Amino acid sequence: NAGVTQTPKFRILKIGQSMTLQCTQDMNHNYMYWYRQDPGMGLKLIYYSVGAGITDKGEVPNGYNVSRSTTEDFPLRLELAAPSQTSVYFCASISRPGASGYTFGSGTRLTVV
């Protein structure tokens, strides 16, 4: 099983550009999450989804958008990139809350210059 796959692994954006971070899981998990990790900080929740067609904001949603048209895919869209969005982004999934931990992707390192 591939688990949770994130693309791209690295990206440099210019201020004001847009991009989509891709996340796909092959475990038929209903719950999916996007986190960002800034240097020396813990992971902060951006958006999450409890199933296809259902999304909700996390702790730090400003500047981002998500969609969930299928169970497998949960893309994160950055509009008008800002230097404050320089971070490492992790996608995660779980079959149901309380199960034995999220499965995380390997992350996307984004730099906005």
Added chain:
Amino acid sequence: DQQVKQNSPSLSVQEGRISILNCDYTNSMFDYFLWYKKYPAEGPTFLISISSIKDKNEDGRFTVFLNKSAKHLSLHIVPSQPGDSAVYFCAASAKSSGDKLTFGTGTRLAVRP
């Protein structure tokens, strides 16, 4: 407001000795606690968890202890091995908030051969 705190950014121990990583939380609604391990350039991987109805959970070399009255949990690794060198994140969730994880800032463990 940091609801999950890991006050030690780093820890160094000798191979074969015990590693103790600590975590404090402030939100009394948290009822499920997890530890994740993270290697550089990889996503976090689930290590061990504990429900608030327990005070100890063991899995091989890893034991998590929960002290609800002190709002404190710890991860014990015995014996420590060089391959345990990684960043360890404590995380907590509450059914009342939809089981979304709140992460600490991490502790970097170095196990010296």
